[in-house]
Amino acid sequence: MNQIDVKTLGKVAVLMGGDSAERPVSHMSGNGVLAALRSQGVDAHAFDPSERPLSDLKAEGFSRCFIALHGRHGEDGTVQGALELLGIPYTGSGVMASAIAMDKVMTKRVWIAEGLPTPRYKLLAAGQHAREIVRTVPDDLGLPLIVKPAREGSSFGVSKVAGYSGMLEAVTHAAQFDSDVLCEEFIDGEEVTCPVLGEGEAAVALPVIRIVAPDGNYDYEHKYVSNDTRYLVPSGLPAHEEAEIQRIVVQAYRLLGCRGWGRADLMIRASDRKPFLLEMNTSPGMTSHSLVPKSAAATGLSYELLCLHLLAGATLDSAVQHQAAAASAERSGGA
Numbered sequence: 599m600n601q602i603d604v605k606t607l608g609k610v611a612v613l614m615g616g617d618s619a620e621r622p623v624s625h626m627s628g629n630g631v632l633a634a635l636r637s638q639g640v641d642a643h644a645f646d647p648s649e650r651p652l653s654d655l656k657a658e659g660f661s662r663c664f665i666a667l668h669g670r671h672g673e674d675g676t677v678q679g680a681l682e683l684l685g686i687p688y689t690g691s692g693v694m695a696s697a698i699a700m701d702k703v704m705t706k707r708v709w710i711a712e713g714l715p716t717p718r719y720k721l722l723a724a725g726q727h728a729r730e731i732v733r734t735v736p737d738d739l740g741l742p743l744i745v746k747p748a749r750e751g752s753s754f755g756v757s758k759v760a761g762y763s764g765m766l767e768a769v770t771h772a773a774q775f776d777s778d779v780l781c782e783e784f785i786d787g788e789e790v791t792c793p794v795l796g797e798g799e800a801a802v803a804l805p806v807i808r809i810v811a812p813d814g815n816y817d818y819e820h821k822y823v824s825n826d827t828r829y830l831v832p833s834g835l836p837a838h839e840e841a842e843i844q845r846i847v848v849q850a851y852r853l854l855g856c857r858g859w860g861r862a863d864l865m866i867r868a869s870d871r872k873p874f875l876l877e878m879n880t881s882p883g884m885t886s887h888s889l890v891p892k893s894a895a896a897t898g899l900s901y902e903l904l905c906l907h908l909l910a911g912a913t914l915d916s917a918v919q920h921q922a923a924a925a926s927a928e929r930s931g932g933a
Contacts, residue, residue, distance in 0.1 A: 602910045604639045608661030610909060613677065613688075615646035618669030619754045619775060627884040628666035634905040635664065647671070652680050662912040663688040664905070665881055669750060673881035674700035678915075687912040691880040694915075695855040699878040702780050703748050705854065709875055712853050714846060716875045717783040717865070721748065722769060724777035732765045735781045742784045745769055747776035758784065785865035785874050790833065792847040792864065793882065793890040795907075797857035797918075803844035804893040808833040829889065831896045839866070843873050850875055857918065858911050861890055 612635065614628020615621055628644060635642040645655065647667070655663065663681060665688050671677055673690070675697030681688045691699065698704050709716050720735050736743060736759075745768035746756040755775035757768035772779045789811075793804040810828040833840055847862040861882040864873050882890045884905070891901045899907070 602906055604906070607640055607909060609659055610635060610640055610642040611645040611655055611660045611663045612642055612666055613645050613647060613663050613672070614666045615648055616667045616669070616672045616677075617648040618667075618672055619750060620669035620672070621648070623883060623885065624666055624668045624672065626886075627668065627888070630884050630886065630901070631664055631666050631905050634902040635909060637902050638906050640906070640909065647677060652677070652684065655681075655686055656684050660686060662686060662909065664909050664912070665689050666884060668881055668883065670700075673879075674749065682915055685914065687914050687917070689908050689912045690858040691854075691856045691860065692915040692918065695857065696880050699854050699856065699860070699880045701749050702746070702877050703778065705878060708853055709850060712849075714850055714853070714875055715872060717744075717785055719783065720781045722779040722781060727769050727773055727779065729766050732769050733762055735765060736762055739781060739783045744782040744784055745772050746780050746782065747772045748778035748780045750775045782876075785867050787868035787871075788866045790835075790843060790864050790866060790873075791861055791889050791893075792843055793859065793861045793893045794848055794851045794856070795859050798852065801848055801851055801856075803848050804890070805831050805896045806833045806835060806840045806843050807831045807889050807893055808835065827887075829892055831892055835866075839871060839873075846873060846875065850878060854878055856880055857913075859890065859908055 612628050612632045614624050616624055632642055632644055663686055665672065665677065667673060667677060673696055675693040678688060678693045678696050682693060698708065703721050706716050706719055718739055720738055722732065742758055742760045744756065745759055747754065755772040757771055759765055759768045769779050789809045790806050791809065792806045794801050795804065796802055808830040810830060812826045843864060850862055851860050856878065861879045863876040865876060866873050882888065884891065891904060894904045
């Protein structure tokens with residue numbers, strides 16, 4: 599990895615907190631990133647968009663932002679769009695990729711259209727949460743199944759439903775976080791996650807992490823609070839399985855137009871070892887329990903240098919588009 603001159607990075611805002619359900623997790627991520635960047639000599643400062651207007655970033659001379667926000671108004675394209683208008687480069691995916699990846703149903707539609715494996719699903723939009731509608735979902739998807747908000751993260755609002763009688767309660771719970779509720783085929787098997795760094799053809803997958811949670815219940819408690827969950831990296835999977843997961847994840851990342859970094863969550867079906875994509879996180883957690891730092895560490899990349907590398911890659915959609923156009927023109931001129 600190239601040496602980075604921190605002086606060229608300027609004054610940096612670590613965006614954390616926000617107003618989503620994931621605000622506490624974002625604070626944990628943001629404070630970790632802030633400490634890491636400062637340890638590398640970066641002029642980094644905490645900035646909570648729910649407490650201050652984003653226009654302060656321009657007024658106070660910030661030259662780039664590390665987005666450690668999660669959930670709504672953090673990784674859904676909205677803050678990315680605001681930073682585009684302000685002309686302040688930021689880490690992670692741009693407006694379109696962020697917006698699509700935040701919406702699990704839209705993400706599935708893209709992946710399915712391109713032939714990538716993801717569990718079968720049914721969307722219950724606002725107005726489709728009545729008992730007589732909800733009770734028919736298992737007829738299509740079978741039981742058990744997973745019910746979750748279409749646009750939320752960190753396992754908020756997620757339920758595993760074992761019988762018809764549990765459907766209405768699960769949908770009602772998910773609808774507290776999003777009016778669109780995703781009902782998804784349950785894949786019985788092992789849960790894994792795989793980070794990606796880079797952009798386009800240069801995007802590369804980091805090592806796969808196999809997640810072993812107590813009783814197979816990888817919920818909010820086991821993600822962020824408990825120390826009982828085990829994260830296995832090396833994953834212990836056969837080499838061909840790990841390589842196939844990495845291949846699928848990079849393809850899924852590129853199809854959504856992601857850049858900078860991301861992390862895909864998957865299930866490996868026990869019956870035939872087939873991997874299924876669940877979702878793509880475009881602003882992954884950076885807490886002490888988080889998975890991207892664990893995977894990066896397995897390659898020898900420390901938490902501090904990972905944060906520095908991501909910050910150095912901060913950019914704008916307009917800059918990426920300009921570079922792509924220039925590269926295309928150069929190729930045409932050389933033909």
